[in-house]
Amino acid sequence: xxxxxxxxxxxxxxxxxxxxxxxxxxxxxxxxxxxxxxxxxxxxxxxxxxxxxxxxxxxxxxxxxxxxxxxxxxxxxxxxxxxxxxxxxxxxxxxxxxxxxxxxxxxxxxxx
Amino acid sequence: xxxxxxxxxxxxxxxxxxxxxxxxxxxxxxxxxxxxxxxxxxxxxxxxxxxxxxxxxxxxxxxxxxxxxxxxxxxxxxxxxxxxxxxxxxxxxxxxxxxxxxxxxxxxxxxxxxx
Numbered sequence: 001x002x003x004x005x006x007x008x009x010x011x012x013x014x015x016x017x018x019x020x021x022x023x024x025x026x027x028x029x030x031x032x033x034x035x036x037x038x039x040x041x042x043x044x045x046x047x048x049x050x051x052x053x054x055x056x057x058x059x060x061x062x063x064x065x066x067x068x069x070x071x072x073x074x075x076x077x078x079x080x081x082x083x084x085x086x087x088x089x090x091x092x093x094x095x096x097x098x099x100x101x102x103x104x105x106x107x108x109x110x111x112x
Numbered sequence: 113x114x115x116x117x118x119x120x121x122x123x124x125x126x127x128x129x130x131x132x133x134x135x136x137x138x139x140x141x142x143x144x145x146x147x148x149x150x151x152x153x154x155x156x157x158x159x160x161x162x163x164x165x166x167x168x169x170x171x172x173x174x175x176x177x178x179x180x181x182x183x184x185x186x187x188x189x190x191x192x193x194x195x196x197x198x199x200x201x202x203x204x205x206x207x208x209x210x211x212x213x214x215x216x217x218x219x220x221x222x223x224x225x226x227x
Contacts, residue, residue: 040221042219043202098162100214104154104155105153105154
């Protein structure tokens with residue numbers, strides 16, 4: 001079955017880089033996603049990567065995918081206090097009728 | 113204009129009561145979801161409807177019953193509320209039919225407190 005795992009907490013200083021890691025088990029995942037949840041709000045899609053890509057860059061965000069190890073990471077460069085949030089990794093599998101499996105979320109705390 | 117809306121935003125009720133949470137999306141999406149987020153912020157899918165048909169029904173007590181009157185609405189009715197039902201419930205929607213990529217749009221959440 002599908003399983004997505006993340007470490008639960010990460011704390012960094014403002015201006016440093018943050019790296020949030022995720023592992024997944026289902027090799028038939030076609031897309032992998034990073035969602036951001038700010039306090040008191042719902043989740044919003046931050047970025048995503050197609051499974052035949054190794055890397056995707058979008059401004060301060062870099063997504064790395066190691067398909068062999070089923071490992072996904074999100075790097076945030078020059079982390080700001082506004083980046084403090086919970087980050088969820090998720091995967092989608094074509095046969096899953098629109099169901100995305102979410103990880104448990106990583107709470108990122110950015111200290112000034 | 114709100115894409116996915118939920119009402120109410122807060123719901124405080126006593127054990128044993130029956131309550132409903134409503135969800136509406138104006139994005140023209142074909143798939144809607146209910147998620148439960150517990151106090152540790154873990155997110156678990158409960159139900160999913162595609163074109164008004166139930167397609168995902170995770171292990172959820174049968175006190176929880178979703179209803180989709182049309183593609184734009186998915187309501188959640190909970191009978192005989194228990195303390196353990198206290199959580200934030202999120203509705204979401206996506207355009208998923210026949211697609212490998214689908215972004216889910218989440219509502220603002222309904223914080224349910226059972227006393």
